[in-house]
Amino acid sequence: MNPTFNxxxxxxxxxxxxxxxxxxxxxxxxxxxxxLLASLESAGSSVMFGGKKLRVREVDSFDFSQVRLAFFAAGAAVSLSFAEKARKAGCAVIDLSGALADAVPVVPEANLEVLDSVPQPAWITSPSAAAVALAVALAPLKGQLHIERVQVTACLAVSAQGRKAVNELARQTAELLNARPLEPQFFDRQVAFNVLPRVGAEDAHGHTQLEQRLVRELRALLGMPSLKLAVSCIQVPVFFGDSYSVSVQSRGPVELPAVLAALDQAPSIERVEGDDYPTPVGDAVGQDVVYVGRVRQGIDEVEQLNLWLTTDNVRKGAALNAVQVAQLLIKHMV
Structure with a gap:
């Protein structure tokens, strides 16, 4: 009989x-x-699971010794407040906030082997949606290219910032389409029909926390601690589905047929061929893969590879990756 877990x-x-x-x-x-756990404001509501409505309880009073594994999907403040409590109770933790500095980032398509050496109870990060998408796409290229530098422009959907951001984009869109005055609330300015060149506050050097997190996580996931990365995260007026313009600089010439073959054989990648290209709407949203298109060499540099990626940031980039990590992790918990 297969074991089950609380x-x-x-x-x-x-x-x-x-x-x-x-x-x-x-x-x-x-x-x-x-x-099912949440803050005091959300406790008492219900979520469907297994054909039943399960009541959501307050996390503050929960005894984590009742469970073997806990997913933390409530943001940095909640993870910092309760994840250590869960670990001390003997509970494995998979955190999606990026707030736990010493947690090990895992994307099964890129570095699943690290799970063999993670101490129990496990203390794991399911990385940012951007790191997941990029790791899935870049990991199979390590065997084909001597990657020296990666440049990324991440076009991020508002859903990365939660329901309030989604509601704000919907409200702004409705107000503009109905010729009503626009008063930004969640964002500091108009996001509907606009592009914001920054997601979050900048540090003294002009980098946001999300950009720095992406650099840290991607280096760890690819096992390339000295990889040179240039990252810009921008906010686009899309509800769900992140997209990425990626440029990879190789030490030697890019052999495009070998690159395409590696992408085609890699797990969780759907390559779009010919003159077609993938987009969040109509392709990525609701799907469990990273779509890759516009794969090409540089205009002037045969050592450069350019790609376009798009994926469902909430599903593939966050929730699915966390569950896939858990599927592998429980093999060490039997």
Missing amino acids: IAVVGATGSVGETLVQILEELAFPVATLH
Whole structure:
């Protein structure tokens, strides 16, 4: 008889948390009892799982010794407040906030081997959606290219910042289409029909926390601590689905047929060929893969490879990756 596990999902009422619960059911994760947790404001609501409505309870009073594994999908402040409590109770932790500095980032398509050496109870980060997408696409290229530098422009959907951001884009769009005065609330200016060149506050050097997190995570996921990375995260008026313009600089000439073959054979990649190209709407949203298109050498440099990526940031980039890590992790917990 296969073992089952008591599981907790912290942040179960958020968009990532709800999707995570949905994927646990879709993938028939071996759940014995599922505990749904959230802040005081969200406690008392319910989420469907296994054909039943499960009541969401307050995380502050939860006893983590009741569960073997906890997903933290409620943001940095909640992870910093409760993840260590869970670990001390003997509970494995998969955090999606990036707030736990010593947690090990894992993307199964890129570095699943690290799970063999993670001490128990596991202390793991499911990386940012951008790091997941880039790691999935770049990991298979390591065997084909001597990667020296990667430049990324990340076009991020508002859903990365939660339901309030999604509601703000919807409200702004409606106001503008109805010729009503626009008063930004969640964002500091108009985001509808606009592009904001920064996501989050900048540090003294002009880099945002998300950009720095992406650099740290991608280096760790690819096992390339000295990889040179140039990253710009921009906010685009898209509800769901992140997209990335990626330029890879190789030490030697790019052999395009070998690169295409590596992408075609890699897990979780769907390559779009010919004069077609993938977009978030119509391709990526609701899907479990990273779409890759416009794969080409540089105009002037045969050592340069350019790609376009798009993926569902909430599903593939966040919730699905966390559950896939958990599927591998429980093999070490039996």
